[in-house]
Amino acid sequence: MSFIQNNIQFIRNQKGLSQAQFAAVLDWSKSQVGAYEEGRSFPSIDKLIKLSDYAKIPIDILVRNDLRKSGTSSFIEVGNQRVLFPILVDPDNENLIEVVPVKASAGYLSGYDDPEYIEQLQKIKLPFLPTGKHRAFPIKGDSMLPMKDGSFVIGRFIEDRQEIKTGKTYVLLTLNDGMVYKRVMNNIDFNNSLLLMSDNKMYHDYSIPIDEVLELWEFTCSINTQEYSEEELKLSSIITMFNELGVELKALEKSIK
Known part of the structure; x- marks a missing residue:
């Protein structure tokens, strides 16, 4: 299922552009914008690439996700693109x-x-x-x-x-x-x-x-999904002690040199 027709209209509305202005930005025709938004036609891969670059949203997100639901989602920057990053909430x-x-x-x-x-x-x-x-x-x-x-x-x-x-x-x-x-x-x-x-x-x-x-x-x-045994706690303490001792010895060695 593709959500591209709704997403094109959603992006255009988010930008506050008319169909003619949106078409000019993307080098589309006004009639193409209308046809895509009404589901009478599907944009070519070249046009999807232009839309993706303009909105900074990957093509697979544009095609497979309904951006109108992004009120309960956020977008994060990954490189030079934004990806959907849903913040899920419970009924409360x-x-x-x-x-x-x-x-x-x-x-x-x-x-x-x-x-x-x-x-x-x-x-x-x-x-x-x-x-x-x-x-x-x-x-x-x-x-x-x-x-x-x-x-x-x-x-x-x-x-x-x-x-x-x-x-x-x-x-x-x-x-x-x-x-x-x-x-x-x-x-x-x-x-x-x-x-x-x-x-x-x-x-x-x-x-x-x-x-x-x-x-x-x-x-x-x-x-923790498992309880620590007494031996593990002792071992952890010993390892920590020796690690700290090793750091102190290295510092002392540097000061002597």
Whole structure:
């Protein structure tokens, strides 16, 4: 099902243009605008590309989604285009949080900007969260001790890259490394990159160009799905102690040299 006829009229009305003015902007004819809006004709791919460039909305969003419902959605900037970013609410108008399950995390890279994919995710409500769009992501591995494998990190969506704070932890959706949870050093002004650091120092830090970051979610809270054993808590404390000791020894070594 295509929503293009409604979306053309919606975009034109949002811009406050008559059919003649809209046609002039897109290098269409007034009769073509009327035919598209009335569903008597369908724009060619060349015309869809012009409309997409003008509205800064991907063609698949224009064709597959009803933009008139964007009153309950927001648009976010991704590169030089806007994509639909639905903020789901319950009957009490409270925000719902989509949960990316472990089994679906591998597919998140290909579905993160697909409203239909996001709509199928399970939802939860946590009324104590601050304002903003939140999403829950599964944690794998032990690179961010004491965060336990199988836990979930709930992050607040960061649209403006100027908001990235050095030292804070983020869930990042990256072009080449998929979804990762790391502590971040903001080096955008220095070399247009982020340094991603693991709290478990057995893992090496690495840099990633900011252009390869598709989504960024700042840590808000975490949910453990398993209880820590006494041994794990002791092990976590020991690792933390040795990590801190290693940092102090490195600092001492530098001062001696």
